[in-house]
Amino acid sequence: MVEGRDDEPAFAKSDEAETGGKSILRQDPHALRDSKENNLEIAIGHEVRAYRKKLGITGADLAAATGISLGMLSKIENGNTSPSLTTLQSLARALGVPLSAFFKRFEEVRNAVFVKAGEGVEIERRGTRAGHQYNLLGHINSSTPGVQVEPYLITLTADSDVFPAFQHQGMEFIYMLEGEVKYRHGEQLYLMRPGDSLFFDADARHGPEVLVKLPIRFLTIISYPSRQEG
Numbered sequence: 001m002v003e004g005r006d007d008e009p010a011f012a013k014s015d016e017a018e019t020g021g022k023s024i025l026r027q028d029p030h031a032l033r034d035s036k037e038n039n040l041e042i043a044i045g046h047e048v049r050a051y052r053k054k055l056g057i058t059g060a061d062l063a064a065a066t067g068i069s070l071g072m073l074s075k076i077e078n079g080n081t082s083p084s085l086t087t088l089q090s091l092a093r094a095l096g097v098p099l100s101a102f103f104k105r106f107e108e109v110r111n112a113v114f115v116k117a118g119e120g121v122e123i124e125r126r127g128t129r130a131g132h133q134y135n136l137l138g139h140i141n142s143s144t145p146g147v148q149v150e151p152y153l154i155t156l157t158a159d160s161d162v163f164p165a166f167q168h169q170g171m172e173f174i175y176m177l178e179g180e181v182k183y184r185h186g187e188q189l190y191l192m193r194p195g196d197s198l199f200f201d202a203d204a205r206h207g208p209e210v211l212v213k214l215p216i217r218f219l220t221i222i223s224y225p226s227r228q229e230g
Contacts, residue, residue: 044083066094067090135155167204170222175219177217178215179211181216185205
């Protein structure tokens with residue numbers, strides 16, 4: 001059993017740790033989830049933990065409310081056991097959710113969007129002007145709870161039009177494909193050439209400021225919080 005806090009002795013640790021003042025990301029981008037990613041036990045455990053944390057209660061609180069031992073609750077949340085229908089009904093009542101809520105992740109469809117070269121959807125965004133082309137390369141509604149992600153291919157072909165500065169919630173990643181541009185982020189200017197990238201907090205003023213060598217093409221991926229309904 002993995003030791004943790006006194007009230008949650010076997011609950012999962014964070015995916016990020018600090019060593020010597022530096023963050024170490026523990027997630028392996030090449031790892032496979034063991035055929036259990038769609039496993040019913042793991043799906044149920046994920047939802048039980050999510051609803052518990054949403055209520056702001058500890059594992060000990062939930063265990064006491066349901067009569068389930070803390071050790072058993074830990075196994076359920078980690079997908080290490082198959083809970084009985086009676087146990088699930090107790091958890092559903094304690095968490096104030098319908099029994100069907102625990103099966104949501106198991107039944108959820110995982111989507112992908114494939115866009116062939118030249119077939120991105122050309123759209124107009126704030127600041128779109130003559131010589132500035134935005135091609136949305138894909139979009140999945142609610143692909144990740146609480147997060148929206150928008151990948152764009154941006155092409156700049158006219159230096160006569162001043163590009164506006166942007167400022168919005170979330171994070172943004174830019175990868176230069178062609179041309180040269182001096183890109184502003186806050187008080188800094190970055191001379192970007194093909195192969196250069198910039199990853200930044202989008203809440204600071206940002207945008208192409210000096211179009212050094214046209215045409216300019218770069219890939220940008222914007223992620224920001226979804227609007228919460230209700």
